[in-house]
Amino acid sequence: MLRYLPGSLRVRLTVLIVCYASVAFAISGFAVYEAMMSRVEANAADQMKDVMSALEVHLSELKSTAGITGDPNTWKEHVHGREYLAFAIFDMAGRDLLATRGFRNYSPVLDVQTPHNPVTLSTPTTALRYLVTIVPLDGRDSSAVRVVVQYDDSEERELVRSNTEIIFITEMVGILLAAISAYGVTTLGLSPLRRIVTRADEMSISRLGQPLPKLASSDELSELGQAFNGMLARLDDSFTRLSEFSSNLAHDLRTPLTNLRAAAQVALAQSRAAPEYREVIESSIDEYERLSRMIDDMLFLARAERADLSLSICEFDAATEARRVTGFYESLAQAADLTIDVRGQGIIHADLLLYQRAVSNLLANAIAYAPRNSTIDIECWEQRGAVVVLFSDRGPGIAPSHVDRIFERFYRADPTRNNAISCNVGLGLAIVKSIMDLHHGSCGVRSDPAVGTTFWLRFVPGGKTVGSPT
Template identity: 45%
Template sequence: MSKSIAWRLALAIALTCALVLSVIGVFLYRSLASELAFRDDQALLGRLEQVRALLHDSDSLEALQERPRLYQNMLGNLDSVLLVNREDGSPLIAINPHQQALAHVQPIAQAQAPRRSDIKTADATVLLAGMAQGPAGETLSVTVGKRLDEREQMLASYRMRLYGAVGLGALMAFGLGLLLLRRGLTPLRELAHAMAGIDPRSLDQRMAADNVPAELKEPVQALNAMLARLEDSFARLSQFSADLAHEIRTPLHNLLGSNSLALNQSRSPAEYQEVLASNIEEYERLNRMAENLMFLARAEHGQRPLQLQVLDLREVGDGLCDYFEALAEDRQLQLDNQLSGPLMADQQLLQRALGNLLANAVRHAQPGSTVRLLRRDDAEYCWTGVHNLGPAIDPQHIDKLFDRFYRVDPSRAQPGDSGGLGLAIVHSIMQLHGGQVRVVSDASGTLFELGFARDHR
């Protein structure tokens, strides 16, 4: 459950709501506390002025002492404090319902109007003191105050309500968020259910992208693209397995047949040597096929690291021409190396790729013609190619030339060829280099080109 996206998002929503409600609650709490303090302070300021006026307008201090209800009614509750002292400090009026010890507050002058800054807070009580004049001009000191118990109780109650509101709001946000998220994630569950029904026999199925939410359109499209690639790869793998079985069956059939004939009757040593020589040719064919397949597997899985270096194409071309010179002479062909300039590439892989192209060119070129190694540059690539004169390749074969075991004319397969893997190896080598390979074939001949990005030069 802790890994559920819906639960995590619902919890995040709840925490966010709790944070927002907490900020709002703090603001409201502080606003209320400030408003209550302001009102209490204003009432205290007015009370000092009223007591001052009462003392000044009274007939005598004795009359005030005899009629305390005048100022007791004015105070109005048990949390209020009123002390009136004579100049010598003796009390004239003392109203202190809780009989608490009051802190000393410096009184303001008689002629000075009280301000909020004159109010002091001590022992959960706000106090304000000021000088006043009695009926006979006597100097008096007046202290008015109010206990904060009622205000604190009100704020404590308000705080508890805020805590409850924040907690309840967070729980409601979590519950509603979880409910809405689970409903919102329904398309994902439907998508997962549809994906669960896809197996190797139904790779042609695609996810419907029309009725999914906008946020899922790109993932669904990417999933469909992946399914298309898987379908294509699976089809290629199936075809590769069939082609591999076919290619291996031929030499194995030849080996079984020749060995069976050799064992059916006694033969001379020369005849046995001929059978062994024929078997060696088939073994070499199988060995080349295994090596080529191993190279392709390593190249596709990135297990063949590149050893890039600056190569002199002229030297590379001369070495290939020397290697294929004898085969070219047997077929009455001329080799023309027109490669030149530097190229950043893996020397062994470049030689293998150009060697495979040159072997194909020599094999299919018209007798008496010239096979050329060419180079040209454009804005993005350095192109090295092999051109030969011969029958044009049918356009229907062009896109399949680099598939494994594909041959334009299987009947022309020869014991020394690459087993239909030569061009596939060329394609893998160019993929390792981050380049590309292409072929153009028409009445003027056939040209295979290897494109190396110019930043590899």
């Protein structure tokens, strides 16, 4: 039914309220009408029974029908002052013995054959009601007569009709007032929604940080306002991150491109021998590789966000695979006088290549920041059904203001440190987080400037992420 209503919410609510009010008025009006008619019928029945009782007493004292026709005025006293009442007495052959003024014969009353049990009849075209019974004279059934009491309820019906008209007019006025009130109340109730729409029309990227005012209205609209403000906050955060991402991306792309352009300009500044050009090209290889890694990492993150990567899940020991990855970093660690210690064990179900990439990124990060002559610890163990992998170094630590953002793209707690060992231009930890999200796991960091930094990975069977390791 709602699809046939107007599109405006205000009009829809008004129409629905008016419909419900009309039904309620109609039911109440019908109930009042039925109550009045029931009262009319009950009053008619009571008065006819009173007259019938008096006539039965009177007839029981007579010996024959001669007493009925002998003194008509005596019988008229039973309905004196009540013009709406009349009666007639017939013998059992149907002959009229007595009829008061206003009595109109109705042939079905002569067919009643129920002695001592009054029967009520009514005409279909007039406002007349009849109460019929057979009364024996002097207590003898052989000399019985038929008594018919007539009640004319035309006045009551006219009163009911006029009252019904008044009720109908009152209901129409009530429905009109209900429509006006419903429209006004709906307009007032939806005014906060209109304010939300107005503010939403005024919204722009530069105003995402300005939330909607709190609505002093119903809980439903307050919840809508809170949800809208929450959406604005998330959009503002997303646009802020996107802006920072674009800025950081431009900065990190500019450095290798500047180096390449400078080398090319120097090479082209004057004529050079072939070996010199070869030397310039060879020196540019590192910058090309850096750009290639950056592009690969960005493509990986984009595919991970779209869940466009198919995982090859297999079972393996986390510590064993971590040792295999550390083998590729032994020379770098030895050059920095670092020792890598892998301990523990834990069987996990994950994509082996992605796990190795996460370990590689965290290990490269630890080597980049660990002080010389220190140890990088990698620990694996099972905890509450999950497998935890820790990466600890004795580096300078991460300030608390940077901890919450350390896994963001291009974010570096110390922008001045971008050495050849880490080589991730702020994407390595973001890739680690994407890998853990793909496995429905979790990752995090604990850092104390006086002690060092510990990164952790948690792999949970079934993908149910739990809290950080204790």
